Amino acid sequence: MATEVFPVIDVSCLDDFTPKSAEITRACQDWGFFILTGYGIPQATIDRMFALNQGFCALSPSEKSKFPIDQRQIGYDLKHSKSGAHESMVFGGVKGEVQDTHGLNTYWDAAKREEIETFKAQCHELSHKLLRTFAQEFGLPSTYFSEAHSDASNPPNVLRMLHYPKFETRPANDIPRIKAHTDWGSITFVFPRSGGLEVETPSGEWLEVPLVPGGVVVNIGDALHLWSGRALKSTLHRISFDRLPIDQDRWSIAYFVNANNDSRLEVLQKQADGTHAPQPGGIVLTAGEYYDARMYGSRLNDAERNWVSKATNLDYYEGLLKKVQQVGVADHSVVADKLVAV
Ligand SMILES: O=C(O)CCC(=O)C(=O)O
Ligand SMILES: [Fe+2]
Helix, strand or coil, rough: CHCCCCEEECCCCCCCCCCHHHHHHHHHCCEEEEECCCCCCCCCHHHHHHHHHHHHHHCCCCHHHHCCCCCEEEEEEEEEEECCEEEEEEEECCCCCHHHCHHHHHHHHHHHHHHHHHHHHHHHHHHHHHHHHHHHHHHCCCCCCHHHHHHCCCCCCCCEEEEEECCCCCCCCCCCCEEEEECCCEEEEEECCCCCEEEEEECEEEECCCCCCCEEEEEEEEHHHHCCCCCCCEEEEEECCCCCCCCCEEEEEEEEEECCCCEECCCCCEEECCEEEEECCCCEEEEHHHHHHHHHHHHCCCCCCHHHHHHCCCHHHHHHHHHHHHHHCCCHHHHHHHHHHH
């Protein structure tokens, strides 16, 4: 079936993606995923990011544990649970966050911090080109989505440099490389070094994302799915030990593009003339409320019930979950199962 061919879109030599906006939007409507080539971030910069991550991950566990991930989503994150088995170096925030002397940032000298900062800025700029593309295709002002993601509004973007390690013996059956999930935010970029990432195809099969030289994997997250009135698809993806056996490791870099916390996700509706406009009288969540609801939902369903039992503002979270259920977000995904189970 033609639609089962994983979309690969080349934007070489295009400063503005307008000539490709229909193709890009179609891929995000059908698959929620595509591979973008020719997007302009130099390969040397990406290679440097991998080298920095490989250097850090080679440190001893006790060295790495000196920089635990903090509230600002900066630091070293080690997971070995039902959600996945991986380690990552995480740099939250937009421009400037890596320049201070805090946590993991103190590990790197100023020159390397600047390299990370530059890479973040390049990812940020790329995300804006895509956000403008979607707005244009929906017949909205071109900055409709991008202004909610501007540096000035301080969106909680996250750069996560990942390593899925090799193992001597296979971990317990309920521990995946990374569990099947949808992302929470607007757009995710994954720069892969090796195979193993699988996505749910439009016909509901698991398919391994092809490795395309110089390609970045782009996918839509739940917040933009909700915001677009589900026109843009937030698709399940995973990495399993069956696809990525224990004697192989995987390095990847993920950049999560999120709207700033107080942007209003006014659910869009397609109009008779094909353009989109906010649904009149619809429930409006802010991006921050949506992220809080997702965080709460995942903690309820995860090993972190401890956090829930200690939370003092449960009414706030319960209220958000109700709103999310009423909006009916992502009915095809794990989100609904999690939230309905509450
Ligand atoms: O490492 C990958 O390729 C996927 C990472 C991912 O899906 C995530 O961190 O949300
Ligand atoms: Fe993901």
